[in-house]
Amino acid sequence: MPDNPRIEELRRRVQSDPASIAFAALAEEYRRAGRYEEAIATCAAGLKRHPSYLSAHVTLGRALIEVGRYEDAREELEFVLRAAPENLAAIRGLAEIHHRRGDAVYAPEDDDTYAEPEAVAPPASGGAPRPPAPQAAGDAASSEPAQAVLHASPEAPPVDPLVEARVRALEGFLAAIRSARGDAASPR
Numbered sequence: 001m002p003d004n005p006r007i008e009e010l011r012r013r014v015q016s017d018p019a020s021i022a023f024a025a026l027a028e029e030y031r032r033a034g035r036y037e038e039a040i041a042t043c044a045a046g047l048k049r050h051p052s053y054l055s056a057h058v059t060l061g062r063a064l065i066e067v068g069r070y071e072d073a074r075e076e077l078e079f080v081l082r083a084a085p086e087n088l089a090a091i092r093g094l095a096e097i098h099h100r101r102g103d104a105v106y107a108p109e110d111d112d113t114y115a116e117p118e119a120v121a122p123p124a125s126g127g128a129p130r131p132p133a134p135q136a137a138g139d140a141a142s143s144e145p146a147q148a149v150l151h152a153s154p155e156a157p158p159v160d161p162l163v164e165a166r167v168r169a170l171e172g173f174l175a176a177i178r179s180a181r182g183d184a185a186s187p188r
Contacts, residue, residue: 098167
């Protein structure tokens with residue numbers, strides 16, 4: 001079966017100019033098409049020339065997740081978060097790794113130390129509500145709830161405080177969305 005036209009176009013661009021950043025778009029198209037090994041190989045080759053291209057690291061991390069190379073994926077996604085701490089795709093990727101590994105995740109009924117997120121009020125101008133601002137990883141007010149947010153399985157390596165803080169921020173954001181929708185009791 002021939003490739004889709006977008007993959008063919010991007011492949012031609014990368015072949016005609018190997019230094020092009022089009023490799024990242026090609027790798028993402030491969031990933032979306034379920035061609036994970038091609039996505040991984042394309043990212044690896046392109047990142048040799050463009051090692052700081054964060055979206056390519058995200059694509060690589062997501063493709064590595066799909067082939068079960070969780071530790072390699074975690075390294076790629078943490079690289080992105082060190083450079084761009086608010087990168088939602090990298091945060092989601094790390095959460096996906098925890099989910100696929102079977103790590104226990106936060107459940108409010110499991111821990112009395114969980115602090116409910118602040119009430120979310122719609123902005124004065126209307127529109128979507130804003131989630132509460134995440135607290136810093138070393139913030140005294142956040143140290144106890146941090147333990148409730150992410151429980152690692154006994155055989156899992158220790159959770160990086162940066163990752164834990166990002167997961168905590170994501171949990172707060174999701175709770176704010178649920179609260180705004182009126183479905184705060186639903187676990188997902």
